[in-house]
Amino acid sequence: MLTLSSVHAGYGSFPALFDVSLEVRQGEAVGVIGPNGAGKTTLMRVVSGLLRPSGGTIVMEGVDLARTASHRIVELGIAHVPESRRLFPRMTVEDNLKMGGFTPAARPGFRQRLAVVYELFPRLAERREQLAGSMSGGEQQMCAIGRALMSEPKLLLLDEPSAGLAPVIVEQLFELVKRLRAGGLTVLIVEQNVQQVLRVVDRAYVLKTGRIRAAGAAAELLASGTIRDAYLGV
């Protein structure tokens, strides 16, 4: 579904990703794990078109994303839940969700999608008139995921969804990811919370200082020492 081949990217003259290749197949949940500064967020930004790669190709169902504007990428079915959520704090919950269904293709199904999202997150339905910025971190994360789901994506990009959330909320969050997968959504998730994310995804890549250091089935990675090496690695 999504294939990255030797992608290079950076900020100005500062390189953040080197020769990154990875693949996400239809219906899979794939994790990218790695410590701070590994380039995880950069990877997400490159896929969703917020940052242009300096080399390599990113192909989603035959379309080269490296040459596609970010709003078109949303239309292609990729929804990005950015790091630290990036909600619109002074807009209501419902308006935030409305923004998620902003693309012309998503607008006709707006009511229906809204109902789906509210069913998924009853909490958001209760708080629909509340300003998004006034909610708790967990609720905001739900709102951000709900917003992404409004565009009826095929592929959901989750950038550190567990950051800054209480352990019990994080657990709920990963439960939710499982449910979304069961509903047929393909998920690419970037996390530092290694133990938990590896219980949700099928496969994972280990990213460190901008390079893929290891890859494999989640269970294998959990069992092997690769991860410990990547984090503490000498």
Add this chain to the structure above:
Amino acid sequence: MTRSLRWLGAAALVGLPFVYTAPYPMHILIIILIWSFAYTSWSIMGRFGLVSLGHGGFMGIGAYVTALAWNYGHVSPWIGAPLGLLAGGLLAVVVAYPCFRFRIIGHYFALVTLALSGIVLQVITATRDYTGGSLGYTPERYKNGSSLYAVQFTGKTTWYLIALGVWAFGLYIWHRVDRGMLRYALEAISEDEDGAAATGVHVTREKLKVTVLSAAMTALAGALYCQYQMFISPDTVSGIAVSLQMVFAVVVGGIYVPLGPTVGAVITIMLAEVLRVSFGTRAVGWDNLVYGILLVIFIIFLPKGILGSLLALRRARRGAAAGE
């Protein structure tokens, strides 16, 4: 405001010139309406954090293109004014597109547009052989001075009704933008450009849309001002002073409410008139001093402006009353 009250207000505004015709107050009313329209045009983008200090430039373009087309090309303002709008819109694209494309936002955007004001003023002054430079410019009178073809009218009533119509049109556009998807996009952009882009908003295009709309409307205000006053000069319709005046009036009146710019126009124009009438030439420039002081006070204590604060107060009262 209830619906019937609104219709009553509209009827009173339309009916006014048929019962009251004193020329000086009528003149002030027309001027207030024209500037209200210009300020409303500015606030259409200003309310989304797109602070332009270049709108004096757009207004000047609208006024000068209309007048020059009439004098040199004998083109009726019915064509000339749309040409002015087009020129204003094009100029907006030329200036704003690179800004939006390369993420020049906030203060930097304000500075770029500030330069635009200065440049338009300089161009008008430098081409003095055609535009009359800083001495100003007058569209030629057509025959006896009243003609629909030339959009020249001697009667104040006619002008009042035209200005009223254009002002109402400005409010209608404000309303349309307020109710449309454009507003959601722009609010999202003003809160978080990356977040908006990630949800599928074409940031550059949405910002450009509202900027071109706002610039073209401001050019129309310039054309209208030109036809009414039959005299334009770089200082009265373009330049940095006019741009700053727009920002000031809108901040005073209320940037987030539809009638805020109108209230701002009433206050600033009345203030200037009162100072002029009561102090005469001794007070030249005082209005600017007062504006400056008021601006500081407003930004600190009443950032929502007069009307915005009043409406917020009323809403809070009602909320408290309903809560009891």
